[in-house]
Amino acid sequence: MKRLLSSLIACLGLSGALASGLVAQQSPASILGRWRGQSICVKAGYNASCNDEQVIYVMEPSAAGGKAVTMHAFKIVNGVPESMGDLEFSPDSVPNQWSGEFSNTRVHIRLTFIVAGDSLRGRMVGVPGGEVHRNMAAVRETRTAF
Numbered sequence: 594m595k596r597l598l599s600s601l602i603a604c605l606g607l608s609g610a611l612a613s614g615l616v617a618q619q620s621p622a623s624i625l626g627r628w629r630g631q632s633i634c635v636k637a638g639y640n641a642s643c644n645d646e647q648v649i650y651v652m653e654p655s656a657a658g659g660k661a662v663t664m665h666a667f668k669i670v671n672g673v674p675e676s677m678g679d680l681e682f683s684p685d686s687v688p689n690q691w692s693g694e695f696s697n698t699r700v701h702i703r704l705t706f707i708v709a710g711d712s713l714r715g716r717m718v719g720v721p722g723g724e725v726h727r728n729m730a731a732v733r734e735t736r737t738a739f
Contacts, residue, residue, distance in 0.1 A: 619660065619684040619688060619689070620660070621654055621660050621661075621662050621684075622736075623689060623708045624652050624662055624682070624691055624706070624708050624713070625652050625653065625654065625662065625736060625737075626651075626652055626733045626734070626735050626736040626737060627649065627650075627651050627652075627733070627734045627735045627737070628649065628650040628651075628652065628713050628731035628732065628733050628734065629647075629648070629649050629650075629731055629732060629734050630647075630648055630650075630713065630729060630730045630731025630732060631645065631646070631647060631648065631729065631730055631731070632645065632646045632648045632668070632717075632727050632728075632729045633645050633727060633728050633729070633730075634726070634727055635725045635726055635727065635728065637724070639719075639724060640724075640726050643726065643727070646668040646669070647668065647669040648666065648667065648668055648669070648677075648729065648731065649666075649667040649669070649674055650664050650665070650666055650667075650713070650731060651664070651665040651667075652664050652682075653665070655681055657681065660683060660684050661681055661682065661683050662681070662682050662683075662691070663679055663680070663681055663682075664679065664680045664681075664682055664693065665679050666678060666679070666680065678695075680693045680695055680704065681693050682704075682706070685705070687707075689707055689708045689709065690705060690706070690707050690708075691705070691706045691707075691708070692704065692705045692706075694720065696720070700719070701719065701720040701721075702717050702718065702719060702720060702726065703717070703718050703719075703720050704716070704717050704729075705718075706729070711732055711733035712730075712731075712732060712733075713729070713730065713731040713732070713733070714728075714729070714730050715727075715728070715729035715730070715731075716728055716729070717729070
């Protein structure tokens, strides 16, 4: 039993080291480009004024450098892209996952995206409560901004 437990602990340590290595190698190239999709509201009392949106996300290398990327977010209004602002994203400890936070006097949210090839899935949650406000999904149109 002790041998099994020792082996399990060794494996868990190794998997943690492997996961850390994957994050260290995570490249902004995986998320860069122009993405088009939907941002769908979670129907809940705390989210009553939320509206579903068709969106465009443009992910570019951050001016801050390193592995950070800047997302320029647009919603489509009457067929025309309307800016919703910019947000900085950084790689998470989970491979292929990127997160960024936004706060002002009314709201504090965290957006998290997972990249799988040319597919992007995301979630917007309140901080610190963790209540889900939106679920997002997009496909990459180009690997460059425009």
